[in-house]
Amino acid sequence: MGDNMPEDHQNAVLVRDAMERTVAELPTVHDLVPTAVAQGRRRRLRARLGTATVVACVAGAVVFGVGALPLGGGGETTIRPAATGTPAPSESLAPSPVPEPKPYRTPVHIEPTSSDEPSMANLPAAERERREQFQQRAALLLDELLPDAVGLIRPIDLNVNHYQGETKDGKAFRIIFSVRPSGGGSPLKSCPEKTAVVKDCERATLPGGRQAIAFSFLSDSPGTTATLVQFSYGNSDVSLTVNPDPAAKATAPVTSKQLLTAAGDPRFLDLVQYADKNPMQERQISIPGG
Numbered sequence: 001m002g003d004n005m006p007e008d009h010q011n012a013v014l015v016r017d018a019m020e021r022t023v024a025e026l027p028t029v030h031d032l033v034p035t036a037v038a039q040g041r042r043r044r045l046r047a048r049l050g051t052a053t054v055v056a057c058v059a060g061a062v063v064f065g066v067g068a069l070p071l072g073g074g075g076e077t078t079i080r081p082a083a084t085g086t087p088a089p090s091e092s093l094a095p096s097p098v099p100e101p102k103p104y105r106t107p108v109h110i111e112p113t114s115s116d117e118p119s120m121a122n123l124p125a126a127e128r129e130r131r132e133q134f135q136q137r138a139a140l141l142l143d144e145l146l147p148d149a150v151g152l153i154r155p156i157d158l159n160v161n162h163y164q165g166e167t168k169d170g171k172a173f174r175i176i177f178s179v180r181p182s183g184g185g186s187p188l189k190s191c192p193e194k195t196a197v198v199k200d201c202e203r204a205t206l207p208g209g210r211q212a213i214a215f216s217f218l219s220d221s222p223g224t225t226a227t228l229v230q231f232s233y234g235n236s237d238v239s240l241t242v243n244p245d246p247a248a249k250a251t252a253p254v255t256s257k258q259l260l261t262a263a264g265d266p267r268f269l270d271l272v273q274y275a276d277k278n279p280m281q282e283r284q285i286s287i288p289g290g
Helices: 007-025 035-051 125-145 256-263 266-277
Strands: 068-070 076-078 152-155 162-166 172-181 198-206 210-218 225-233 236-242
Touching: 125 152, 125 162, 125 172, 125 256, 125 266, 172 266, 198 256, 210 256, 225 256, 225 266, 236 256, 236 266, 256 266
Parallel strands: none
Antiparallel strands: 068 076, 152 162, 162 172, 172 236, 198 210, 210 225, 225 236
């Protein structure tokens, strides 16, 4: 991305790219809709993104850790470190076999709808086991960190970065937790202005001084929104996205602030650190404005 590009235009491109990557990660609705429909959804979202004007807005940084997260109306929520006996980051989720976490979350089985979708089915047994163990830890932790309204979180068995939140009333929210080797693109550094597509945005400083951006955006399911948090860690681009349930026409039941709180949890950052050092996804190739 050119150094002479105005910051507002850079942000427009970065927001569009972040949202397009999220849409590209999604399968068809409950894997019952033909691939052509999914491609049509992506084209329509790109068209909406192309007409949305996003400019930088002034956003105060919020510092996570043991401090407080200021909320609207002067309220305050204290974020305390979890006393879970989490091992030091250098010891967490070592590549050697790790005992299966309890309770075990039975994975959701969804067959890939095309041959170019990532799948763990053909991995060597040891590598597939490593990724499944990572998914178990991620599912259990996300269940603690995300609001109860997201439901019981289970891994999706053939895709290491896909999970599903299932509620008692039958809603299913697709969750994407991605730690992908960076393709060299610049991360979004400031909040875009609210538009018809971008609904709200929060910026925060995570432990270690990492800047994170979270925002909700209009999904392709009419009247619903998804919520995304993204930041850089080591050599990776990190994102956590909660998508709506298109069948139930239910918006993702999580706010930008709640995702930032989850991203700032030391246990979440332990998982991110492991995935950064032991990649499980292909490098993202960035094409500015493409």
